[in-house]
Amino acid sequence: MTGASSKMTNAVTIGAGPWDTIRSLQVSNPAIPVGGKTVNPVQFTVLAANGTYVAGASVALSTTNGMTLDLCGGGTSCTVLSDESGIVMTNVGITAAGSGVLTAQLAPRSYANPSTARATLHGISSSLGLALLHERTEVEQGAMVDVPLLARVLNAASPQPGVVVNFHVAGGLGR
Amino acid sequence: MTSTSVATDPDGNSQTTLRLANAVADVQVTACIAPLNNPCKAFTIALVPVGAVRIQAVSETQQVVTEVQPVAPVAIRVTDSSFPPSPVFGAKVTFLRVLSRSGGTGIQVVVDDVVESHNSDPVILGSITTTAKSDFDGLATTALWPTLVISGEEVNGLATLDSGSQMAFSLQVLVSPAEGSTTHGDNRYCGER
Numbered sequence: 001m002t003g004a005s006s007k008m009t010n011a012v013t014i015g016a017g018p019w020d021t022i023r024s025l026q027v028s029n030p031a032i033p034v035g036g037k038t039v040n041p042v043q044f045t046v047l048a049a050n051g052t053y054v055a056g057a058s059v060a061l062s063t064t065n066g067m068t069l070d071l072c073g074g075g076t077s078c079t080v081l082s083d084e085s086g087i088v089m090t091n092v093g094i095t096a097a098g099s100g101v102l103t104a105q106l107a108p109r110s111y112a113n114p115s116t117a118r119a120t121l122h123g124i125s126s127s128l129g130l131a132l133l134h135e136r137t138e139v140e141q142g143a144m145v146d147v148p149l150l151a152r153v154l155n156a157a158s159p160q161p162g163v164v165v166n167f168h169v170a171g172g173l174g175r
Numbered sequence: 176m177t178s179t180s181v182a183t184d185p186d187g188n189s190q191t192t193l194r195l196a197n198a199v200a201d202v203q204v205t206a207c208i209a210p211l212n213n214p215c216k217a218f219t220i221a222l223v224p225v226g227a228v229r230i231q232a233v234s235e236t237q238q239v240v241t242e243v244q245p246v247a248p249v250a251i252r253v254t255d256s257s258f259p260p261s262p263v264f265g266a267k268v269t270f271l272r273v274l275s276r277s278g279g280t281g282i283q284v285v286v287d288d289v290v291e292s293h294n295s296d297p298v299i300l301g302s303i304t305t306t307a308k309s310d311f312d313g314l315a316t317t318a319l320w321p322t323l324v325i326s327g328e329e330v331n332g333l334a335t336l337d338s339g340s341q342m343a344f345s346l347q348v349l350v351s352p353a354e355g356s357t358t359h360g361d362n363r364y365c366g367e368r
Contacts, residue, residue, distance in 0.1 A: 025259035041312065043259045084232035089312070130206060130216045134311050138255055138263045140337065141222040142197055145265030149218050150190045151206040159187025164209035166180050167191050170217065171203040
């Protein structure tokens, strides 16, 4: 047989398909002092209709209340791709007191009504406050590791230079 | 700790480093504003049992490129076993990579209209083992191979944690479809590079 041909329609989908969804994974974050960052990174997951993870899907991130996104290089919005595990994960910087919303939209340029997920965070401000970056860090048990600890001193959200901060090991076996 | 009292810089930041060695319980470090030590807040360094540490694919774990295309570094994420998983900082990741070349086209067998080529066993050209530590986002990256990988060669690798959790990755380099190029039996691209 010669001259035969075949045609496959919709055989390959790159990125998000029309039935894929994005979900916010429940990550706890307490109220964060202005100038600080999330204790736990905010996570979204992109799922196919059959529940499998979708890699390489475009996800548009945007925030309200001036919240900044590490994944966007410190900006307040950008478009990223879900990683090979279907995850979009970012730490969020708080720049103003009050509630802010991080919105993640799945492939908004491809679909008129894109799947959307949101995470709400709260910023607080005080006259003299401390914001800890990476307030909670997980390390492997038994590991020998140097953990940087960074505290930021703020007065009504303004950085305060020349203030001495005392660090003290309050528990465990750090030395 | 490298320092127990640190003055803030112009950005209001005060930083020290905690050296953790063989800790068996979670560690808390308080940071307090001098001289009254008020207010205070606490860092928590939580320990994850070795057996609960996992590895996740992040990017470029399965690459197929032509010779003219750039090769991106492989990225993996180290996490705990909770849901959703949290990043694990400072975990040692061992990256083993093996460079090999396919054995070339062997005997061709024709069955009806189908031509089957049987390649001989690949030839191992070298291997490299490096280690990296995960950052605050749990990320660890490595270059797939330190020098240029040419068509017909491939890199197969394995990222391994102390917990035994593993993630395979690979790079396959194909002949560039450049106009005027020629290929030999070993699929090596003979154009300019």
